[in-house]
Amino acid sequence: DGGITQSPKYLFRKEGQNVTLSCExxxxxxxxxxxxxxxxxxxxxxxxxxxxxxxxxxxIAEGYSVSREKKESFPLTVTSxxxxxxxxxxxxxxxxxxxxxxxxxxxxxxxTVL
Amino acid sequence: AQSVTQPDIHITVSEGASLELRCNYSYGATPxxxxxxxSPGQGLQxxxxxxxxxxxxxxxxxxxxxxxxxxxxFNLRKPSVHWSDAAEYFCAYNQGGKLIFxxxxxxxxxP
Numbered sequence: 001d002g003g004i005t006q007s008p009k010y011l012f013r014k015e016g017q018n019v020t021l022s023c024e025x026x027x028x029x030x031x032x033x034x035x036x037x038x039x040x041x042x043x044x045x046x047x048x049x050x051x052x053x054x055x056x057x058x059x060i061a062e063g064y065s066v067s068r069e070k071k072e073s074f075p076l077t078v079t080s081x082x083x084x085x086x087x088x089x090x091x092x093x094x095x096x097x098x099x100x101x102x103x104x105x106x107x108x109x110x111x112t113v114l
Numbered sequence: 115a116q117s118v119t120q121p122d123i124h125i126t127v128s129e130g131a132s133l134e135l136r137c138n139y140s141y142g143a144t145p146x147x148x149x150x151x152x153s154p155g156q157g158l159q160x161x162x163x164x165x166x167x168x169x170x171x172x173x174x175x176x177x178x179x180x181x182x183x184x185x186x187x188f189n190l191r192k193p194s195v196h197w198s199d200a201a202e203y204f205c206a207y208n209q210g211g212k213l214i215f216x217x218x219x220x221x222x223x224x225p
Contacts, residue, residue: 004157031211033212033213035215040123040217040218041217042120042204042215042216042217042218043158043204043215044215045212045213045214048211048212050211058212090157090158092157092158102148102160102163103150103158103160103213105157105158105159106157107155107156107157108155108156108157110155
């Protein structure tokens, strides 16, 4: 079945450690996105990529990094520079760079810093 | 600044009652507007979207929304709520190829 796969679903990290969240899609979509979700704050855009080998910062990119070496993959690294990384992370993809607005979401990864 | 606002953080309705979730936007031109739904611990699913034309749009699961330019609103409605509608609902708009989301409204359904 076509869709977006995020892994791991749950992740625990010690302070000072980097961690990478995986996002893979088999929808042949050009654009991919990473959002962070915190209670009462909706979804905030971290990074997005509209084409392979290119990506842009969103509203809260500090402390995060991404790569887009393949069309189907858009991993997110949460670095030790991210001051409050505990959150629910959602990956999404779309055709036409979200011009139509329909994003397809993965089931999310919950990161907890111990 | 351009934004969408969902004034209600949490709403509780009885099963079978009607529902209206509010969304207000701040945008110069006519925005592309969307409603998404999220079940606990899951990703988001698109309910409906508005680009232009008929201001009343129909979506999945019996939901509809009406675009009102004079009120800068795009409220989501359902005539009869089912217990399975309990979830969090997000209004969003398209800004330069990326979606900007409101804060969300959590819906609880009483039996």
